[in-house]
Amino acid sequence: MLNFRNTNIFVAALLLMLLILNHFYPVPTFAYFIILLIYSFILFYGSYFIQSNFYIKTICSAQTNKKQIAISFDDGPAINFTPEILQVLKNENIKATFFCIGKNISGNEKILHQINNEGHVIGNHSYSHHFWFDLFSSKKMLGDMAFMNEITKETIGLTPKLFRPPYGVTNPNLKNAIIKGNYIPIGWNIRSMDTVINDEEKLLKKITSKIKPGAIILFHDTSKTTLSILPKFIKYVKTNGYEITRLDKMLNLKPYA
Numbered sequence: 001m002l003n004f005r006n007t008n009i010f011v012a013a014l015l016l017m018l019l020i021l022n023h024f025y026p027v028p029t030f031a032y033f034i035i036l037l038i039y040s041f042i043l044f045y046g047s048y049f050i051q052s053n054f055y056i057k058t059i060c061s062a063q064t065n066k067k068q069i070a071i072s073f074d075d076g077p078a079i080n081f082t083p084e085i086l087q088v089l090k091n092e093n094i095k096a097t098f099f100c101i102g103k104n105i106s107g108n109e110k111i112l113h114q115i116n117n118e119g120h121v122i123g124n125h126s127y128s129h130h131f132w133f134d135l136f137s138s139k140k141m142l143g144d145m146a147f148m149n150e151i152t153k154e155t156i157g158l159t160p161k162l163f164r165p166p167y168g169v170t171n172p173n174l175k176n177a178i179i180k181g182n183y184i185p186i187g188w189n190i191r192s193m194d195t196v197i198n199d200e201e202k203l204l205k206k207i208t209s210k211i212k213p214g215a216i217i218l219f220h221d222t223s224k225t226t227l228s229i230l231p232k233f234i235k236y237v238k239t240n241g242y243e244i245t246r247l248d249k250m251l252n253l254k255p256y257a
């Protein structure tokens with residue numbers, strides 16, 4: 001299995017073999033360079049593809065044959081467009097998970113209450129969602145994540161356990177922070193790319209073509225395109241015999257500590 005530990009063992013063994021071989025035949029320097037280049041590429045792949053489970057096992061879908069899927073919204077709560085998205089979900093009687101950014105709660109406390117009161121789950125998406133979050137020390141990451149939980153607890157009295165890494169990036173420091181903080185890492189297996197794709201038809205097609213039992217879909221409640229396609233998306237899902245369930249119920253997990 002390709003993970004951080006196995007990769008390190010394999011690369012260390014390979015380098016050792018080359019060093020031994022070097023005693024008998026001179027090994028050109030570029031051989032070491034190529035190994036380090038491939039090693040860097042594998043580490044990069046592991047960091048940026050959450051479903052690779054390279055650094056930490058992340059839940060990206062449910063193991064089920066039932067026609068069930070879960071939807072999640074990252075980066076809120078936001079005046080644009082969390083309330084409108086909540087209205088669509090209410091009209092359709094659908095429950096979702098909102099991975100909120102701690103610093104966005106300030107000034108949007110009412111929206112956070114609304115998310116909770118309307119039966120959705122709130123997950124932790126860090127406090128800062130800092131651009132360099134993945135370069136933070138493990139301690140700093142943990143502090144950032146804990147601060148998000150503190151604000152949520154102060155606002156709605158609940159402490160989130162589900163954690164979605166900012167930008168979906170994982171690394172050894174984040175693994176330590178997740179373990180120390182006793183969080184449950186949650187990824188996705190369908191990324192809508194709704195922060196990049198503005199073409200509604202294209203976005204809708206991209207998501208609906210990938211739907212399968214147990215899927216976890218990543219949307220952003222800051223995306224106008226997501227707000228626009230959401231009713232059509234829900235209609236498509238229902239017409240095709242799927243049920244949208246809450247993430248924690250689909251995965252049989254407790255969402256709060």
Ligand SMILES: [Zn+2]
Pocket residue numbers: 074075125129166167
């Ligand atoms: Zn995010």
